[in-house]
Amino acid sequence: MDAIVNLLARHRDEVQANAAGRPTREEAEAAVRVLIRWAGDDPNREGLIDTPRRVAKAYREFFKGYDEDPHQILSRTFEETAGYDDMVLVRDIDMASHCEHHMIPFVGKAHVAYFPTGRVVGLSKIARVVEVFARRLQTQETMTAEIAEAIEATLEPRGVAVMLDAVHQCMSLRGVQKPNVSTITTQFTGVFKTEQSLQARFFELIRHPR
Structure with a gap:
């Protein structure tokens, strides 16, 4: 069930990103991995493996005001x-x-x-x-x-x-x-x-x- 929810969320984010000229969720997650490496850590270690996904999701919430009038x-x-x-x-x-x-x-x-x-x-x-x-x-x-x-x-x-x-x-x-x-x-x-x-x-x- 969680996999289906995540898949639907990714599809929704991709549609919104394409409509607004934004990067895709995958591109956002890749950028987070770069920042983790820049900080000096390994984005592939167990404690950080899901961090890019969590950060991208959090950023959608932090900055949802761009989609509101x-x-x-x-x-x-x-x-x-x-x-x-x-x-x-x-x-x-x-x-x-x-x-x-x-x-x-x-x-x-x-x-x-x-x-x-x-x-x-x-x-x-x-x-x-x-x-x-x-x-x-x-x-x-x-x-x-x-x-x-x-x-x-x-x-x-x-x-x-x-x-x-x-x-x-x-x-x-x-x-x-x-x-x-x-x-x-x-x-x-x-x-x-x-x-x-x-x-x-x-x-x-x-x-x-x-």
């Missing part, structure tokens, strides 16, 4: 809000992405707010948009801007605020090797950008205890 996720909205027009904040969204410079994870929290203009989006959709951009090779700065742009373009709110707070393993495990250094990035549009009091309220709500 954030605008489509945000396209279904609701207008029955009883006139609500104040800030909507979704905070403490767990996120894990990969730095595009070293392909090493950065992990932290995302906080996203917007001021609706007559229609709102399901709260889970905000978290899904964060996930879409997290599941791509990224810099934290770019990811912050992309989340804000997607919400701004699709929902057309009066303003968007995005804050990411993350620890980068490329600083913890290599280079300066300083663990637990947190990086904070923000992006504001509309009323959040023009009214400092709204920025202050956004930060206050993020810090507010549950």
Whole structure:
């Protein structure tokens, strides 16, 4: 049964790869074997023999955001809000992405707010948009801007605020090797950008205890 599942998965990946101009799964696995040899180990020893397959499968999961459209996720909205027009904040969204410079994870929290203009989006959709951009090779700065742009373009709110707070393993495990250094990035549009009091309220709500 496992052999059939793996065969179907390989066929699916090959079809998707050919459609997107990507390398095949076999080519990806071969590249992993080269990296194992580059690291100084033998890809044919027992403990590593299945590693290329596992890594290729993991990469499909890590970077599935390339196959997802954030605008489509945000396209279904609701207008029955009883006139609500104040800030909507979704905070403490767990996120894990990969730095595009070293392909090493950065992990932290995302906080996203917007001021609706007559229609709102399901709260889970905000978290899904964060996930879409997290599941791509990224810099934290770019990811912050992309989340804000997607919400701004699709929902057309009066303003968007995005804050990411993350620890980068490329600083913890290599280079300066300083663990637990947190990086904070923000992006504001509309009323959040023009009214400092709204920025202050956004930060206050993020810090507010549950």
